[in-house]
Amino acid sequence: MRKNFSFFLAAVLMLTVSISCKKAVTSEKEVTVVTEDVINSVKALGFSTGNIIAEEGGYIVEGDIFIPANELKRSLNGAFLRVGETEQYRTTNLVTALPRVITVALSSKIKASVYGPVLDEVVSRYNAENLLITLLRVSSGANITFDNANGNYLASAGFPTASGDPYNLVKVNTRAIGSGTSTTFINYAATIFAHELGHCIGFRHTDYMDRSYSCGGSTANEGASTVGAILIPGTPAAADPNSFMLACIGSGVNRPFNANDKTALNYLY
Numbered sequence: 001m002r003k004n005f006s007f008f009l010a011a012v013l014m015l016t017v018s019i020s021c022k023k024a025v026t027s028e029k030e031v032t033v034v035t036e037d038v039i040n041s042v043k044a045l046g047f048s049t050g051n052i053i054a055e056e057g058g059y060i061v062e063g064d065i066f067i068p069a070n071e072l073k074r075s076l077n078g079a080f081l082r083v084g085e086t087e088q089y090r091t092t093n094l095v096t097a098l099p100r101v102i103t104v105a106l107s108s109k110i111k112a113s114v115y116g117p118v119l120d121e122v123v124s125r126y127n128a129e130n131l132l133i134t135l136l137r138v139s140s141g142a143n144i145t146f147d148n149a150n151g152n153y154l155a156s157a158g159f160p161t162a163s164g165d166p167y168n169l170v171k172v173n174t175r176a177i178g179s180g181t182s183t184t185f186i187n188y189a190a191t192i193f194a195h196e197l198g199h200c201i202g203f204r205h206t207d208y209m210d211r212s213y214s215c216g217g218s219t220a221n222e223g224a225s226t227v228g229a230i231l232i233p234g235t236p237a238a239a240d241p242n243s244f245m246l247a248c249i250g251s252g253v254n255r256p257f258n259a260n261d262k263t264a265l266n267y268l269y
Helices: 036-045 112-127 183-200 259-268
Strands: 002-004 009-011 053-055 058-061 065-068 100-106 133-137 144-148 169-172
Touching (some): 144 183, 169 183
């Protein structure tokens, strides 16, 4: 997700600050650079080339989607899927072997006294829907780990694997999100966490057809890309200003699952 303060909206994953094309790394690590070749590869995959962020092991595109470096040369084989308008959309890969318990955990780098209640709220939100996936918070060895990260974004995640497992890592910029114990803070941070977990189980941005809807700025369609953009039946054809999967979110905003989000969750799981 991302923040765009000029519109007081934020893509729950990016800060509107100058974005460096070079990642700060230690001397032992290879410097990751956003080259012209990287930009062309991201474009060829069908993702937006605006604000590509170099990250260890790959690149963050569209505010919060992580693409491993070894996926950049992946070819676009097979049929192209419909590009969305305003409904909820999912990726081609989903979590399989249902019903299934998905364990979630905070890494040791994230302060549990602050973010433990946040993760508990996320677990509560998903489990209240009585889905075929059940979230269970554990101390370590989780299917999805929320780990601390620094960068020009609030958080990032990927999509389910071809084998049907959820994406296993959510990177969270706790410094950018902040800290607190109030209900307002917990709900705001939980919305960010729930959004990223949504990507991990196969949700695209609700407004991926036009990110300016929640992020402001010029019209930008994220495209179907290799991960797919498949309409979730029963979701509306009208704009949905309160979906938890909108690309951007205002500071302190709470987006629990609305009726359309619940329809999408229950259809998939």
